Amino acid sequence: MIRLSHLILVVVTLASYLPPFVNPATFWPMATMGLLAPSLWGLILLFAFYWMWKRDNAVWLSVITLLLGWEMMSNAFAIPDGNTAPHTTKISVASLNGHGFRQQPDKDIVDFIKGLDVDVLLLQEFKIRAQGDALAKTIKGQTDFPYLYRKTEAQLVVFSRFPLKNGEVHYFSNRVNGYLMVDVELPEGTFKLVNAHLQTNGISNLANEVTHDGRFQEKKTWQKVKTMFGRYGRSNKVRTQQSLEILSACEKTNLPILLAGDFNDVPTSYLYQRFSAKFQDAHLSQAWGLGTTYQGLLPGLRIDYLLPDDRFIIHDFDRIPCGFSDHQAIRAEISLQGG
The missing domain is CATH 3.60.10.10 (Endonuclease/exonuclease/phosphatase)
Structure with missing residues (x-):
């Protein structure tokens, strides 16, 4: 079950890497995947640590997925290079x-x-x-x-x-x-x-409703998420x-x-x-x-x-x-x- 969950997560994560390359005017639903990309990438990272701990070769699937999304994640997560500019008028x-x-x-x-x-x-x-x-x-x-x-x-x-x-x-x-x-x-x-x-x-009002009042076992909550x-x-x-x-x-x-x-x-x-x-x-x-x-x-x-x-x-x-x-x-x- 864990392997299947990992495989599904890999497929969804790879799909979340596509929004920067797909014009929403051509296919706007793909744009929504970009919202999930950082969270999905983080889950793949956790799986990588899990497979390393288990000494399982499945770790390489996580590593490859992480590397494929590295450039995209570098836009979302800042790591400055430490270079300092010469003195200028700021x-x-x-x-x-x-x-x-x-x-x-x-x-x-x-x-x-x-x-x-x-x-x-x-x-x-x-x-x-x-x-x-x-x-x-x-x-x-x-x-x-x-x-x-x-x-x-x-x-x-x-x-x-x-x-x-x-x-x-x-x-x-x-x-x-x-x-x-x-x-x-x-x-x-x-x-x-x-x-x-x-x-x-x-979507702010809907997001607040889902966050504070939503019950994920109810159909109407998922309808609100879909609408968002x-x-x-x-x-x-x-x-x-x-x-x-x-x-x-x-x-x-x-x-x-x-x-x-x-x-x-x-x-x-x-x-x-x-x-x-x-x-x-x-x-x-x-x-x-x-x-x-x-x-x-x-x-x-x-x-x-x-x-x-x-x-x-x-x-x-x-x-x-x-x-x-x-x-x-x-x-x-x-x-x-x-x-």
């Missing part, structure tokens, strides 16, 4: 999905932003219209950000200690998801900042199209690019594979572990990213828990090459 950048800053006093928001102590701040799910105008004015007046770019009806915002020029906001199908592009003028040079918020999965994975797969298809639009927009500038925000997808996804071909990942460069940024049903969900292109040097990266959001803030120190 800037600090942070990104946070503020979860709408719901019912949160302005003072708490301002205190959190001050605690980040960054030069450039990207926010997603910012308040809009009159409430957003008031909050933006408060943040700008009580922090060290003399520059701000936002549209009054947009949920994407950039605050900066450096001048901002040539700003534009592009929506997708709604006023929540889209991307903001703006030039940040440093003394050492100018770079293009892209603040992105891609299609949400819409279905929504994730279909939204992954939408995000893939959105990512192509962002990548196309990035190709139209010769400036160095820093792409950041809430991508609503994991490092084992097709979407991440597209972005990682063009950009560095600050977490993989300078952090350890899975780097969870969102507390969801599955452990280790990293869906928020800071992705500088190769014209930047990444010096540091960390995550900061945020009491008024279901996301963590992510922060990095970077510099322009030769700056």
Whole structure:
């Protein structure tokens, strides 16, 4: 029975390695397997230790499965190489999905932003219209950000200690998801900042129901799980199209690019594979572990990213828990090459 369970796990784990190579527009159900890949890989690792302890040749099946997924897992689990960059002029950048800053006093928001102590701040799910105008004015007046770019009806915002020029906001199908592009003028040079918020999965409520109230012996609980994975797969298809639009927009500038925000997808996804071909990942460069940024049903969900292109040097990266959001803030120190 153990051997059969091991064999089934190997087959499922190998299937979970496929999402980065299968376009969700072609077959979106495959995208859901990427969510399970880190957990499955971990179970295979436990089996490897078990077969080693039993001195059984089945260990080689586990080892081969682990090696086949090594490159994929290296995107999910950071192990920095320890290299240090030469001294350059650094800037600090942070990104946070503020979860709408719901019912949160302005003072708490301002205190959190001050605690980040960054030069450039990207926010997603910012308040809009009159409430957003008031909050933006408060943040700008009580922090060290003399520059701000936002549209009054947009949920994407950039605050900066450096001048901002040539700003534009592009929506997708709604006023929540889209991307903001703006030039940040440093003394050492100018770079293009892209603040992105891609299609949400819409599974948070279902995930909470399954986690807190679900009984796995009941059919309706498994129906909810099925619905969750279905929504994730279909939204992954939408995000893939959105990512192509962002990548196309990035190709139209010769400036160095820093792409950041809430991508609503994991490092084992097709979407991440597209972005990682063009950009560095600050977490993989300078952090350890899975780097969870969102507390969801599955452990280790990293869906928020800071992705500088190769014209930047990444010096540091960390995550900061945020009491008024279901996301963590992510922060990095970077510099322009030769700056």
